[in-house]
Amino acid sequence: MSRVEHPPIGGPSVTDEPNRYIISYCPMCETVYEASRRDQLTCSPACRVKAHRTGRLDELKRVAKFLDIHPSLALRAQATEILRPDLGRKIAAGEIDYDDILSEMDAAYNARAMQAARMVMGDAE
Ligand SMILES: [Zn+2]
Numbered sequence: 735m736s737r738v739e740h741p742p743i744g745g746p747s748v749t750d751e752p753n754r755y756i757i758s759y760c761p762m763c764e765t766v767y768e769a770s771r772r773d774q775l776t777c778s779p780a781c782r783v784k785a786h787r788t789g790r791l792d793e794l795k796r797v798a799k800f801l802d803i804h805p806s807l808a809l810r811a812q813a814t815e816i817l818r819p820d821l822g823r824k825i826a827a828g829e830i831d832y833d834d835i836l837s838e839m840d841a842a843y844n845a846r847a848m849q850a851a852r853m854v855m856g857d858a859e
Contacts (some may be wrong), residue, residue, distance in 0.1 A: 738778070738810050747814065750791065754808065754837065754840065755769070755770075755836070755840055755841040756769040756771075756772055757769070757773070757810070757813050757817065757836075757840060757842075758774060758777075758809045758810050758813050759783050759809045759810070759812035759813040759816065760775055760776050760777035760778075760809075761776065761785060761791070761794055761812075762773070762777075762781035762782075762784050762785040762788075762790060763777060763781050765777060766813045766816055766817060766843060766846070768818070768840075768843065770807075771819070773804065773806050774806060775791060775794070775805055775806055775809065776791075787822045789804075794808065794809075802810040807832070810832050810836060811825075811832075813839065814835070816841065817839060817842040817843060817846065818835070818838060818839060818842050821835050821839075827837045832838065
């Protein structure tokens with residue numbers, strides 16, 4: 735999917751900044767992906783249906799409610815642990831917030847994409 739199809743995150747207050755995207759984690763197919771909405775919980779409609787059917791979304795929502803956070807934040811945390819655990823530690827320490835690392839997460843995601851492309855082309859390392 736082309737990046738220009740995603741709406742910008744954050745609304746009018748960030749119009750002077752380049753568009754930022756939420757890098758999240760799909761609890762169903764267990765992959766990191768670019769979410770088009772801040773409150774998105776799965777990577778695709780197919781995963782959403784499957785996650786409902788298997789009870790995985792209910793489990794996520796139950797845990798998030800218990801911890802008094804939005805379920806999407808738990809998934810952003812998971813994506814951060816996968817792509818940039820160093821930043822996850824800073825967030826856990828209260829030094830920074832998830833919205834402070836949007837460009838770092840985007841860069842890490844794109845680096846993974848390039849790595850995948852090189853591996854598929856048989857040109858890794
Ligand atoms: Zn998925």
